[in-house]
Amino acid sequence: xxxxxxxxxxxxxxxxxxxxxxxxxxxxxxxxxxxxxxxxxxxxxxxxxxxxxxxxxxxxxxxx
Numbered sequence: 001x002x003x004x005x006x007x008x009x010x011x012x013x014x015x016x017x018x019x020x021x022x023x024x025x026x027x028x029x030x031x032x033x034x035x036x037x038x039x040x041x042x043x044x045x046x047x048x049x050x051x052x053x054x055x056x057x058x059x060x061x062x063x064x
Contacts, residue, residue: 001025007040007056015049017042022059023049 001007002025009021026048027039037050 001028001038001053001056001058003028006059007038008059009040009042009051009055010057011055013052013055015051015055017045017049021045 005025007023007025009017009019009023012019021042021044023040023042025038026041029037029039029050031037036053038053038056039048039050040056041048
């Protein structure tokens with residue numbers, strides 16, 4: 001995933017955001033080699049919230 005990707009929340013563990021919510025990745029933090037945090041702008045909630053990779057699913061297909 002990269003900044004600008006459209007994602008769906010599929011398995012929220014820490015935020016309380018409803019599964020099925022859609023947002024845009026606005027920031028990516030590489031904490032360690034194995035740990036990445038994705039900040040997602042959730043327009044329906046009016047917030048940006050952090051998610052683990054396993055909590056979100058990529059919705060858009062990238063065309064090369």
